[in-house]
Amino acid sequence: MKSPLLNIKDLPEFSKIKAQHIEPALDELLAQGRALTQQLLEENTQYSWDNLVFPLELFDNELERMWSPVSHLNSVLNSTELRDAYTACLPKLSEYSTEMGQNKALFLALQQIQDNQDNLNLDAAQQKSLQDSLKGFRLSGVDLPDKKKQRFAEISKELSTLTSKFSDNVLDASNAWTKQISDLDQLAGLPESAIEQARQAAIQRDLPDWLITLDFPSYHAVVTYADSRELRKEVYRAYSTRASDQGDKPELDNSDNMGKILQLRQEKAALLGYKSYADLSLDTKMAESPEQVLEFMNELAEKSLPFAKKEIQELREFAKNELGIEELQAWDIAYASEKLKQQRYAISDEDLKPYFPVDSVLSGLFKLVENLYNITIQENKNVDVWHKDVRFYEIYDENRQLKARFYLDLYARQHKRGGAWMADFCSRFKMRDKLQTPVAFMTCNSAPPAGDKPALFTHDEVITLFHEFGHGLHHMMTQVDYLDISGISGVEWDAVELPSQFMENWCWQREALDMFARHYATGEKLPDELFNKMQAARHFQSAMGMVRQLEFSIFDMRIHQNPAITTAEQIQQVLNQTRDEVAVVKAPDFNRFQHGFSHIFAGGYAAGYYSYKWAEVLSSDAFARFEEEGLFNSQVGKDFLNEILEVGGSRTAMESFKAFRGREPKVDALLRHSGLAIEKV
Ligand SMILES: [Zn+2]
Structure with a gap:
């Protein structure tokens, strides 16, 4: 019997995929992958793109086409059977990728291709792709001497146990x-x-x-x-x-785990030849060094602190005069802020929702990107989807050539994971006889239509949709032909949010809002009064928000930059010092925020939390060119398409940014968009 997960011709037939298909299909593919790798390595002694890289890309592509529908269904149409099958596959996949990452023969073969790249006539994108994969191998410890390799493996294993222990403790302490x-x-x-x-x-x-x-x-x-x-x-x-020494469950205290995690990360960095873990983390990112990141954050802090101090002073006075809170404490901040916001702006989500009915928002969003990038978006109703609410669209270029396609799953429902995200079914990839065009899964969780009213979005939900669509465009507009660097693949971690945060800016522009904000019953545009209130409330306490993000980012970078920091006490000291410098809200002595900071102790953000702000500088600065030269200026749209969206990971994010902006990024536009520009003091 033919499996619906193997040799998928065009798009997955979602209605035919059952839980029992999953494990056998994966087992079959992974066995093929192992055999293929061995065969390719044995067949040749002189390696080339065509006899090694390309056949492996073909295989990776098949694996992606098999696995991505499974992992997508697990997120949007979960069931016990599906989850069991999915979970059973995870260790198999991770084992496979570790095995490949540590395959010395494969590493040496790729290195041979790199040494020989001029004779092999590899283009710049191929060279970048090769360089990225070789770095990946090195960071997995593939070329360490045996003894160090063994220690490297021990560290990796121990770190994975400790970091998962860290997040289990946070979860268990929350539940307790x-x-x-x-x-x-x-x-x-x-x-x-x-x-x-x-x-x-x-x-x-x-x-x-x-x-x-x-x-x-x-x-x-x-x-x-x-x-x-x-x-x-x-x-x-x-x-x-x-999960701290201040909690009532000593067995869930993360103090020792944090120290041990830092110590092992530093040891790992040292084995690989780096000065510190922060240097290791930044080696694959757009930012050049921990010093550069700290300088960048200090610059933002210097510029936002005066505003943040003013905001907290206003809040203190309001709390005292209107709420009778003599001394504002950490547990009063959110409460007093909400009251102040209501008093000052008198605007609620409910006032705006009637202007954001689903069909107007979508057609406005499509019209916007059609104008900017010279494309056409068209719905296709004859596609096998996983739920009746899912829509499917095709994107054509100006010559009516199919460029990309996407699924759009908008509404919250049972058995669907919360949040919003973009994932891909497949990427752009040039094969010998055909071109695979990209296909994206775009997922949101807005309220479904109620009664006979259409689904109405909050302004935040509109922003989220635009954000995810920005990721989608990055994936779908790419013109890169190689799998590992096409679309979002191969783009540095701290630059990935550029195209998505860029799209958010449009949700605040009158000209753009007029394309999609229409009252669902009367068809009326967003009234000036509401628009003005919305604008006024946009920057409420934005400086306090900014310095809080900076506090987290600076703290994260500092503890990973100094290999001598290996105990909970030292970590606390660094946090206290950082707070003295950039925080405007005094944390009480019992506060142990760091013991639950999973992003950096358990997630992928170690010495990388700054990425949020970093990418926001890029996206704001990019959008500022549209503001300077005309929001709908066709040359600017074309440049953004050509220099940012189309190039994927075929060159560094800095090269792409400079090609679009004509210079390196500046923080000015972010400060202005956050309401923190100097002229407004
Ligand atoms: Zn994002």
Whole structure:
């Protein structure tokens, strides 16, 4: 019987994919991959792009076409059977990739091609692709002497245990704390939806009345809305001491794990010949060195601190005069801020929603990018999708040639993971006899249509859709022919958010809003009064938000830059020092934020948290060229398409940025877009 996951001709037939197809298909492919690699290495002694790299790319492409629909279904149409099959495959995939990354013969063969690249007539993109893969091999320790290689493997294994222990502790500590509420008055101030959530939390645990937990929505609702200062303090304390020496579960304390993780990361960096883990982390990123990143963040801090101090002073006065809070504490910040925002701007999500009905938003978004990039987007209803709400579109260039296609799955529903993201089914890839055009999965989680009204988006949801569409365009507009560097592949971690954050800017422009903001019942454009309120509220406390991000980023870089920092006490000292320099909200002594900072201790952001701000500088500065030369200036649109969206990882992000902007990035536009430009003081 033919498996719907193998040899997929064009698009996956989602209606035919069943959980039982998954493991056998993966097993078959991985066996093929192993055999192929060995065969290619044995068949030749003189290696070339055509006899080694290209056949391996062909295989990787098949693997992607098999696995991406599975991992996508696991996210958007989850079931027990599917999850079991998916989970059973994960170790097989990771084992395969470790095996390939440590394959010395393969590494040497690729190196031979690189040494010989001029004779082989490799173009610049091929050279970049080869350079990236060789670096990947080196960072997996492939060319270390045996003894060091063994130590490297031990470190990697231990790190993976410790980092997963770190996040388990955070999760377990969050789950271990709850607070029962029997008197509804204690929840005064909370919106109806949050009270309902607290009720559901109690029901799930067979408890009466209401239950506060440390899940983010529950925590967030209490510190933002609860009138009871005592309750806010209690919940804040529980949340900010999770998995620490200040919590009530010593067995979940992350103190030792943090120190050990730092120590092992530094040892790993040293084995690979780097000064520090921060230097190792930055070696594959756009930023050049830890010093450069710190300088960049200090510049942002210097420029935003005066604004942040003004914002916190205003908040203190407001809290004192209007809320009777004599001394503003960490657990009052979100609460007082929400009240101040309401008093000052009197604008809510509900006021804007009628102007963002789904079909207007989509057609406006499409019209915008059609104008900018000279493309046409067209719906195709005859495609096998996984759910009736999923739409499918085709993108054509100016000569009516098919350029790319995408699935769009907009609404929240059961068994679909939360959040919004872009993933790909396949990438642009030139084969011998045909060109594979890219296909993207675009996923959001907006509220589905209710009654006879169309689905209405909040402004935030519109921004999210534009953001993901920016990632989608990066994947789909590429003109690169090689698999590893086409679209988003091969783009540095700290530059990936450029095209997505770039798209967000349009959601604040009158000319762009007029293309898609239309009242669902009257067809009326967004009234000036609402537009002005929305603009005014845009920069509310943006400097406080900025310095908070800088605090995290600087702290992260500093602890990874100094190999001598290996204990929880030292980590605390660095955090305290960073806070003295850039924080405007004083953290209480019991605060142990760092013990739950999974991004850097358990996720991929170690010595990389700055990436968020870094990419925002790039996207703001890129958008500023549109502002300077005309939002719909066709030359600027064409340049953005040619120099940023089309080139993927075929060259460095800095080269691409400079080609578009004519110079290196500057922070000015980000400061202006955040309302932090000097002239506004
Ligand atoms: Zn993103």
